[in-house]
Amino acid sequence: MDIEEDYYTIDPLKIKRALTFRTKAIVPVYIYGQPADMDPILEIAERYNLKVIEDCAQAHGATYKGRRVGSFGNMACFSFYPTKNLGVLGDGGIVVTDNEELAKKASLLREYGWAERYVSHLTGWNTRLDEIQAAILRIKLRHLDEDNSKRVYLAEIYKRGLEETGLTLPRKREGSTHVYHLYVVRSTKRDRLLKSLRTGGAIASIHYPVPVHLQPAYKDLSCRSDLLKTERIVKEIISLPIYPELIEADAEKIMKMIKEIIE
Ligand SMILES: Cc1ncc(COP(=O)(O)O)c(C=O)c1O
Numbered sequence: 001m002d003i004e005e006d007y008y009t010i011d012p013l014k015i016k017r018a019l020t021f022r023t024k025a026i027v028p029v030y031i032y033g034q035p036a037d038m039d040p041i042l043e044i045a046e047r048y049n050l051k052v053i054e055d056c057a058q059a060h061g062a063t064y065k066g067r068r069v070g071s072f073g074n075m076a077c078f079s080f081y082p083t084k085n086l087g088v089l090g091d092g093g094i095v096v097t098d099n100e101e102l103a104k105k106a107s108l109l110r111e112y113g114w115a116e117r118y119v120s121h122l123t124g125w126n127t128r129l130d131e132i133q134a135a136i137l138r139i140k141l142r143h144l145d146e147d148n149s150k151r152v153y154l155a156e157i158y159k160r161g162l163e164e165t166g167l168t169l170p171r172k173r174e175g176s177t178h179v180y181h182l183y184v185v186r187s188t189k190r191d192r193l194l195k196s197l198r199t200g201g202a203i204a205s206i207h208y209p210v211p212v213h214l215q216p217a218y219k220d221l222s223c224r225s226d227l228l229k230t231e232r233i234v235k236e237i238i239s240l241p242i243y244p245e246l247i248e249a250d251a252e253k254i255m256k257m258i259k260e261i262i263e
Pocket of ligand 1: 078080
């Protein structure tokens with residue numbers, strides 16, 4: 001399903017057209033740290049009896065109309081990969097739900113489908129979050145909002161500094177907060193910009209160079225030709241460095257480099 005041009009999240013207007021008798025759930029991905037437009041998505045889910053699974057992997061702590069992400073769907077998934085807004089020192093993640101039955105099933109699946117020790121009732125996996133990582137998260141969680149505020153502050157610096165450059169800057173949805181897991185701008189001269197920034201020592205990258213429906217593994221998906229916006233935008237995106245520890249002077253240096261490259 002294609003995205004909203006301004007926010008890069010799933011376009012609710014495209015959902016109905018994509019539904020088939022096999023559709024079971026909608027999975028809004030809060031890409032780059034901004035919630036999708038949840039009101040129309042939840043309305044469609046209710047009308048067509050679909051589940052909603054929020055992908056909050058990039059949006060820990062973000063809000064939509066005053067409510068934290070992770071509290072809208074039947075389930076929500078958070079990644080704690082080290083680079084995420086809330087990350088561990090290895091790999092980790094969590095599934096949250098307010099449905100007891102789903103919670104029970106998820107906790108079975110997480111550990112070999114065990115309902116009791118050494119007895120599998122479902123074909124599960126080993127996806128346990130180990131205790132060391134959990135302990136790290138307990139501490140880091142206390143700093144999440146403060147870390148997100150630093151990201152927002154840096155995003156404002158980029159916005160002020162890059163406004164006149166002709167780059168397409170990230171837009172924040174009215175009524176939502178954005179936690180800037182990534183600060184993604186768009187340029188028709190993206191490849192030159194990326195190369196020169198990297199040569200100059202800046203950690204710029206592309207998230208992501210190949211959209212899901214064009215991944216070789218999914219080449220048979222039927223929606224291939226319907227994602228024209230995604231296919232156009234993917235050629236223009238470039239992620240600028242953003243993380244709580246990034247100092248203002250480095251953001252200024254990066255903006256100076258950008259101006260020299262594209263002007
Ligand atoms: C939007 C999004 N969804 C899902 C994932 C998968 O998370 P994990 O690597 O923790 O399984 C990621 C991680 O990169 C992500 O960015």
